[in-house]
Amino acid sequence: MSFAIAVLLSGNGSNLQAIMNAIAQHELDVVIKVVISDRLDAKGLERARDAGIPAIFIEPAKYQLREQFDDALSVILNDYHVSLVVLAGFMRILSDKFVSRYLGKLINIHPSLLPKYKGLNTHQRVIDAGELEHGASVHFVTPKLDDGPIIIQSGVEVVAGESSEQLKQKIHKIEHIIYPRAINWISKARVELKNGRVFLDGLVIDEIKHNIVI
The missing domain is CATH 3.40.50.170 (Formyl transferase, N-terminal domain)
Incomplete structure (x- = not known):
């Protein structure tokens, strides 16, 4: 059974494309279960849809608090049963609660x-x-910005x-x-x-x- 990941992004999605290319070239044995963005116009969502990957937009304006947005994000991640959350140009700062929940299963590229x-x-x-x-x-995400191992x-x-x-x-x-x-x-x-x-x-x-x- 392939390793399941989710990709979170806010823009072009070039790193998403690199991951998809590595999968297609059999260099990476994972399945991208879902791509999530906080921006409706993110090209990364289009890349995901073109590849047949579920692409979900979460509208930040619907949530008064950052923690509420992160809770909605967690529900989606749990629904897709992912083992790793990959931040690929995701421009929102995640709450300490969210980061702690996924500690060791949440990575970022800076x-x-x-x-x-x-x-x-x-x-x-x-x-x-x-x-x-x-x-x-590439580092594990911790509550302190760009500071993880x-x-x-x-x-x-x-x-x-x-x-x-x-x-x-x-x-x-x-x-x-x-x-x-x-x-x-x-x-x-x-x-x-x-x-x-x-x-x-x-x-x-x-x-x-x-x-x-x-």
């Missing part, structure tokens, strides 16, 4: 080499700071004179490789979150190779 550059506009901030390297990180990272060189858009496209290529890889590890029970640390094949990840450069 466009920086965490713990550097948490939050938004990472590409321009990296350029403005004169950094020589930029990248992406890291599963995998990958970096690229920041070339002098390149724009934030050019850098963004380079980071997208990295994301589309490392996110399916992280999901694959979790689906095969190779990754475990224990006492706030990530183990891969029984070894602490930060004692193996923290930054995998592609």
